[in-house]
Amino acid sequence: MHIKTASNDFPINDLLRGRWSPRAYSTQPVETEKIKSFLEASRWSPSASNQQPWRFIIGFRGDETYRKLVDSMVEFNRLWAVTAPVLLLAVAKTTNHKGDPNTAAIYDLGQSVAHLTFQATADGLFVHQMGGFDAAKAVEAFGIPDEFRAMTIIAVGYIGDPEILHENLRKMETTPRERIKIQDLVFSDSFGNPADFFHEQTNQQ
Numbered sequence: 001m002h003i004k005t006a007s008n009d010f011p012i013n014d015l016l017r018g019r020w021s022p023r024a025y026s027t028q029p030v031e032t033e034k035i036k037s038f039l040e041a042s043r044w045s046p047s048a049s050n051q052q053p054w055r056f057i058i059g060f061r062g063d064e065t066y067r068k069l070v071d072s073m074v075e076f077n078r079l080w081a082v083t084a085p086v087l088l089l090a091v092a093k094t095t096n097h098k099g100d101p102n103t104a105a106i107y108d109l110g111q112s113v114a115h116l117t118f119q120a121t122a123d124g125l126f127v128h129q130m131g132g133f134d135a136a137k138a139v140e141a142f143g144i145p146d147e148f149r150a151m152t153i154i155a156v157g158y159i160g161d162p163e164i165l166h167e168n169l170r171k172m173e174t175t176p177r178e179r180i181k182i183q184d185l186v187f188s189d190s191f192g193n194p195a196d197f198f199h200e201q202t203n204q205q
């Protein structure tokens with residue numbers, strides 16, 4: 001299977017290097033123990049005032065929850081995500097325990113999903129997040145209360161053969177991953193001014 005490792009300029013952990021978002025998923029079910037582990041990892045993520053504003057709805061290929069999640073996806077995502085054995089809806093609780101807005105909720109949910117992702121990756125799984133779905137439809141389908149916001153659908157499973165994909169998607173499966181240069185992301189002195197230590201030559205792994 002084609003693995004799109006990062007072409008990193010500086011050393012990073014192999015888990016981060018090897019993670020990417022595939023679209024060709026094998027239908028092979030994911031072991032319950034691995035599912036428990038990646039959900040447990042999400043639980044141990046940090047959050048503002050320890051509000052833990054993440055919630056997940058999990059569906060397994062063939063069940064009603066899974067069908068509702070697929071139903072809410074945009075067509076592009078429906079093209080590929082339907083072979084993934086596990087789909088999750090990631091939901092943020094946008095209020096704190098006093099009922100006031102929690103402005104960190106979306107940030108914290110994302111970080112929780114990052115924790116989930118790296119545990120899943122460590123266990124040989126692949127994770128692909130999707131913003132392309134009708135959140136209102138998902139809210140309705142699952143009876144999600146007002147103070148919650150449905151943010152992403154997440155496919156989890158083992159990687160599959162790119163040959164199963166529609167032709168256009170197959171190309172994307174082998175295209176190298178691209179990133180903005182680190183000098184354009186990390187600044188010192190003033191916004192936009194690259195941090196000094198990044199002036200040195202990059203691309204030495």
Ligand SMILES: Cc1cc2nc3c(=O)[nH]c(=O)nc-3n(C[C@H](O)[C@H](O)[C@H](O)COP(=O)(O)O)c2cc1C
Nearest residue numbers: 019020021022023077128129130131132133152177
């Ligand atoms: C919040 C979020 C929404 C995304 N939405 C979609 C989506 O709707 N469909 C899709 O195919 N990929 C989606 N992606 C995957 C990104 O396109 C992918 O992570 C990005 O191109 C970087 O590729 P990599 O994860 O393989 O490094 C989404 C990723 C995130 C984090």
